[in-house]
Amino acid sequence: MSSFISIFMLLLPTVVLGMVPRAAPIFAAALGENIDQSAGTLNLGVEGMMLLGTIIGFVIDFKTGDFVLAFIVAGLASALLALLHGIATISFKVDQVTSGTAIWFIGWGLSGFIYSSLFGKASSPPAVKTIPTLYIPHLTDIPYIGKLLFGQDPVVYALFITFLVAQYFLFHTKAGLNLRTVGEDPLVAEIMGVNPDLYRYFALIFGGFMAGVGGAYITLSLVGSFYFDMTAGMGFIAVALVYFGKWNPLRVLIGSLVFGAVYVLYLALETYFPTTPYQFFSMFPYIATLILIILVGARAHAPAALALPYIKEG
Amino acid sequence: MMKGIVKRFPGVLAVDHVDFELYPKEIHALLGENGAGKTTLMNVLYGVYRADEGQILINGKQVRIRNAVDAQSNGIGMVHQHFSLIPVFTVKENLSIGLRDGGFRLNLNQIKLKIEEAEEKYGIEIDIDKKVQQLSVGEQQRVEILKLLFRGASTLILDEPTSSLTPQEVVNLFKSLRALQSEGKTIVIITHKLYEALDIADRVTVLRKGKVVFKAIKEGLTPQALTEAMIGRSVELSNYKMEKVSSRNSLIVEGLSVMGDRNEEMVIGASLEVHAGEILGIAGVSGNGQKELIESIFGLRASKGGRILINGHDITKYGVKGRIKAGLGYIPEERKTRGAAISLSLSLNSVMHDHWGQPYLTRGAFNYKAIRKFAREIISSFKVAAKDESVPARDLSGGNLQKFIVGREMMRNSSFLMSVNPTSGLDVGATEYVRNEIVSYRNKGGGVLLVSEDLDELLALSDRIVVMYRGKTSKPVERKDFDKLKIGAMMLGEGFNS
Numbered sequence: 001m002s003s004f005i006s007i008f009m010l011l012l013p014t015v016v017l018g019m020v021p022r023a024a025p026i027f028a029a030a031l032g033e034n035i036d037q038s039a040g041t042l043n044l045g046v047e048g049m050m051l052l053g054t055i056i057g058f059v060i061d062f063k064t065g066d067f068v069l070a071f072i073v074a075g076l077a078s079a080l081l082a083l084l085h086g087i088a089t090i091s092f093k094v095d096q097v098t099s100g101t102a103i104w105f106i107g108w109g110l111s112g113f114i115y116s117s118l119f120g121k122a123s124s125p126p127a128v129k130t131i132p133t134l135y136i137p138h139l140t141d142i143p144y145i146g147k148l149l150f151g152q153d154p155v156v157y158a159l160f161i162t163f164l165v166a167q168y169f170l171f172h173t174k175a176g177l178n179l180r181t182v183g184e185d186p187l188v189a190e191i192m193g194v195n196p197d198l199y200r201y202f203a204l205i206f207g208g209f210m211a212g213v214g215g216a217y218i219t220l221s222l223v224g225s226f227y228f229d230m231t232a233g234m235g236f237i238a239v240a241l242v243y244f245g246k247w248n249p250l251r252v253l254i255g256s257l258v259f260g261a262v263y264v265l266y267l268a269l270e271t272y273f274p275t276t277p278y279q280f281f282s283m284f285p286y287i288a289t290l291i292l293i294i295l296v297g298a299r300a301h302a303p304a305a306l307a308l309p310y311i312k313e314g
Numbered sequence: 315m316m317k318g319i320v321k322r323f324p325g326v327l328a329v330d331h332v333d334f335e336l337y338p339k340e341i342h343a344l345l346g347e348n349g350a351g352k353t354t355l356m357n358v359l360y361g362v363y364r365a366d367e368g369q370i371l372i373n374g375k376q377v378r379i380r381n382a383v384d385a386q387s388n389g390i391g392m393v394h395q396h397f398s399l400i401p402v403f404t405v406k407e408n409l410s411i412g413l414r415d416g417g418f419r420l421n422l423n424q425i426k427l428k429i430e431e432a433e434e435k436y437g438i439e440i441d442i443d444k445k446v447q448q449l450s451v452g453e454q455q456r457v458e459i460l461k462l463l464f465r466g467a468s469t470l471i472l473d474e475p476t477s478s479l480t481p482q483e484v485v486n487l488f489k490s491l492r493a494l495q496s497e498g499k500t501i502v503i504i505t506h507k508l509y510e511a512l513d514i515a516d517r518v519t520v521l522r523k524g525k526v527v528f529k530a531i532k533e534g535l536t537p538q539a540l541t542e543a544m545i546g547r548s549v550e551l552s553n554y555k556m557e558k559v560s561s562r563n564s565l566i567v568e569g570l571s572v573m574g575d576r577n578e579e580m581v582i583g584a585s586l587e588v589h590a591g592e593i594l595g596i597a598g599v600s601g602n603g604q605k606e607l608i609e610s611i612f613g614l615r616a617s618k619g620g621r622i623l624i625n626g627h628d629i630t631k632y633g634v635k636g637r638i639k640a641g642l643g644y645i646p647e648e649r650k651t652r653g654a655a656i657s658l659s660l661s662l663n664s665v666m667h668d669h670w671g672q673p674y675l676t677r678g679a680f681n682y683k684a685i686r687k688f689a690r691e692i693i694s695s696f697k698v699a700a701k702d703e704s705v706p707a708r709d710l711s712g713g714n715l716q717k718f719i720v721g722r723e724m725m726r727n728s729s730f731l732m733s734v735n736p737t738s739g740l741d742v743g744a745t746e747y748v749r750n751e752i753v754s755y756r757n758k759g760g761g762v763l764l765v766s767e768d769l770d771e772l773l774a775l776s777d778r779i780v781v782m783y784r785g786k787t788s789k790p791v792e793r794k795d796f797d798k799l800k801i802g803a804m805m806l807g808e809g810f811n812s
Contacts, residue, residue: 174413174420181400181411188398192412193383301402 007272015264017147021221023260024156025050025214025231029238030245030252031159031166032210038170038247039203040183040196042307044100045085046211047235048107049078053215055111058226059118061128067220071155074216075209081107082208083201090200093309104235112228119226127225131155153221155213162210167249179203183303186310196310211235232282237289244292246300255292262288319368321354328354330524331368336469341491341501343515345508347544348741351524352504353395356471360392361385391462392471397454399461401447405429405440409461432464437493451599452483459490469500476510478600478767481802488514508540520544545742554749554775557757561590563625565611565642565730565761570620572603572610580606582785583620588730588761593752594790595776596765599805603785604765608732611763612644613637624730638667643728645719647735649712653719656708660700663707664689664722688725696721696751713744720748724755731755732763737771749775769798769805783810 029046036043043049057074061067085103088094119126131153134140139150170176179199181189186196214234219226237259245252266281273281321329329351336342346352357363359370361379369376372388379385385392399408410425429442438460446454455475462470472491476484491501491514505511511518512535520528520543528543565588574580581603588594598604609615611622613634622630624640632640646652654663665674665685673684689703698718700710707715716736723731736752737745752775756762766772772779778790781804788804804810 172420173418174410175418177407177410177420178412181403184400184402185398188400189411191382191398193386193414194412304400304402 011265011268013144014268015261016144018264018267019257019260020148020152020156021260022263023256024159025217025222026234026238026241026259027163027253027256028159028214028217029211029235030241030256031163031249032207032214033238033242034245034247034249034252035166035170035179035203036207037242037306038183038303039179039200040186040303040305040308040310041086041089041200041204041207042096042100042239043082043085043103043204043207043211044097044236044239045081045103045107046207046238047231047233048104048110049081049208049211050107050215050218050231050235050238051111051229052081052107053078053212054219054230055114055226056212057216058128058219059114061220062126065128067131070220071213071216075212078107078212078215079205079208082204082211085208086201086204089309090197090204093311096307096309108229115226115228125225125227128220130224131221155217155221159213163249163253170249180303183305186305190312200310211238214238233286237286240289240293243300243302244289244296246296247303255289258292259285259289316355316359317369317371319355319358319370320366321351321358321363322366328524329358329365332521332524332526334519334526336500336502337517338500339495339498340516341495341503341514343511343518344502344504344521345506345511345518345540345544346521347506348739350521350544352521353473354524355521356392356473356502356504359385360390360471362392386462386465386467389466389468390471391465391467391469393455393458393462393473393475395473395477397458399446399454399457402445404445405442405449405457408446408457409442409464429460429464432460436460436463436497437490438463451478451601452480452486455479455487456490459494463494463499468498469502470494471502471504473504474506475503476505476507480599480805481769481798482806484510506544508537508544511540512537522546554753556753556777558591561759563590563729563761564588564623565763566621566623567607567611568621568623570607570610570622571618572606572615573618574603574606579618580785581610581617584782584785584787585620586763586780586787586790588763590729590761591756591759592777593756593762593764593775595772595779596763596782596787597769597772597779597801597805598765598782600767602782602805604734604782606785607782608644608734608763608765611637611732612642635670638728641727641729643667643723643726643731645716645723645731645733645736647738649715649719650708654707654715657706659689659704659706660693660698660710660718661686661689661703663718664692664703666722668726692718692721692725695725697747713740716740716744716748717751720751724751724760728760730761730763732765734765735767736764737766737768769801773798773801781805783807786810 029050033043033046053074056077057070060073061070081103085099088099089096133151133153136150140146178189178194181194182196182199189196215231218230241252241255241259244255262285266284269281270278316332316334319329319332332355334355344352354363358365361381361384364380370379377388379388406422406426406429409429410420426442433439438456440453440456440460446457449457459470475487479487495501503514515532517531518535519526520540522544567584567586569583569585570581571579571583572581584607586594596604606615610617613632617630621628624642627640629637629640650656665688668674674681686703692698693700693703696717699714710718733752736748740748752762764772764775773796777793779801780790781788781801783805788809791801
């Protein structure tokens, strides 16, 4: 037992410093999904949108070396996929779960297809330089919190600003109230002069963009190269974290950080216990997410019109 | 005014060349039976539906109303039976949805001031910081009215505004409507209750089967004339024949406590006793624990304390199936979601509570011959209008489906029947039919626990009435002591010590 505690203490700084970048991709996707679901659209295609983001971000960075451009194009590509989901579910009232599942596989297939057609014959997997982290003299050198607060990469800061904007938008603007109304009861929204379809399209496209950014973050910041299926179910964890977060971005952020921390812990434990097959530890973040949801999820009020198509009468 | 309005739905002519005039500052009752086209006509005016023919004129000028927003910008507002409110939002949030003026930011404090101004002007008192789900139905209705006034409505359309109010709340509503009228508002009340129309309206228009059959100012109108116009013939509203039945069988509930969906105690130590050959009415404003009580007695919801006995036999620990076998029947309010599996045939629906044994199940397989025979018996004895027993339940109209469900529960040898709002949404004919069947079930020695939001229905049918308020039950009131206002006061908490 004492050896466990000493390992834990040893790992604590690693976990605290490592959790932010590990949380970033999942938070990006979960934040988008939160806006989606607040408008009543369930997007189960996040996994596929993230996968598309991983390859598009990688290809653009590999060809141009411009990581900002890479993130934007990756986001737009996934937003296109989200638009497809929107056309199916909003305009043609297809079941959201069915369409979302299809989108997942489309993203999965596209990511592999694009990679194989561009790099299929490469003898060793191509790599890009991961994006640089910030260094501010003195500030970043402060022990522990210096690196945590002032030593992240620019995308993390951009994400944080997006989070602040989203939080404000959802609860302190008229458009945010309208969006939440669409998620509760699109008919009421319509009667009050709000166009439900418009808000749902907006939410889906934003959600898709964020999923693409999250995917690109995995290749461009965490790994530096692409391999198949590298999101490993993170898209679904993002959906789960929205439930944990009770449709409040702040709570989604906290949930993402917990996920990130457990993820780093798993990576570290893997090296400490080389004899245990690593798959055992790789279950940890997912088990942790499940436990989190069980602890808080059951009593939450979900948007009343979540996953219900809006069909007008008359 | 509306001229030559026609609205068709697939297979139905809902509104048939209707002319409807509305004068400024009047209270106008739009009267008719369920299905007469009243709500459809007003939904056309409010832009929910588009008319297939006809035109709408305001002050002589033709206007196009394509949606609710168009209606609102013409000063027309409508309160539907199902309120257009978001229960988890506060009142002020509900009033802020879709606001266009005043920038991007949602400044609730500023909106609050504006709402309070409107509250004062129209004499409506509501705590606007509360969530809508914490408000009573009457209060929610006031929120709806306030919302329309807040958006500048000069004409208010209220669809069956009294259907879930207590008598006292109705009095208050009518008072505020008269106050609004003197403020210069025009009001339309859609109703099927003719006494209400006589009470509040300056003018009355009666619709029947989509056509205007009667128009008059209030002076000199008699209830008889209005009834005839509504139904197309004169009907004697029946006096139900209550026969004396002697039996010692009873359904007893003792100190029952039940938790609600929000993890709060919805039924608190409720006690009641239904004898065989008796109808025990449960009165109460909806949401005071009636739903949870009935679900718990039937076994759909676990009880936290107390006992349930049928003929002296404790069934508290039984599941639903055990309780059905012990002789309990249930006619839920939600016909299409709980009363029947609407995509299944009538024959399968007929054995929903009996399919696990003889004669419907033999050697592990359905005996369709016996099942169909039972379904046919229900259809013929209860005059269900259905092609045959093989049609899916969804093909039946609301009234016919209800007759079928009532028939099923009565013909399967139950000894006690629980029924929740059995006639809600039914036309006069079906309502009379269902009520008569409930009385005859009682006269044959069955015991009935009748929950209804329609106090008149309870007064007409019950031998005794128990009032539920905030999860508690009152002492039963005997039929000879029935007094509408007194029971109405109990529904608002009089005589309950909190």
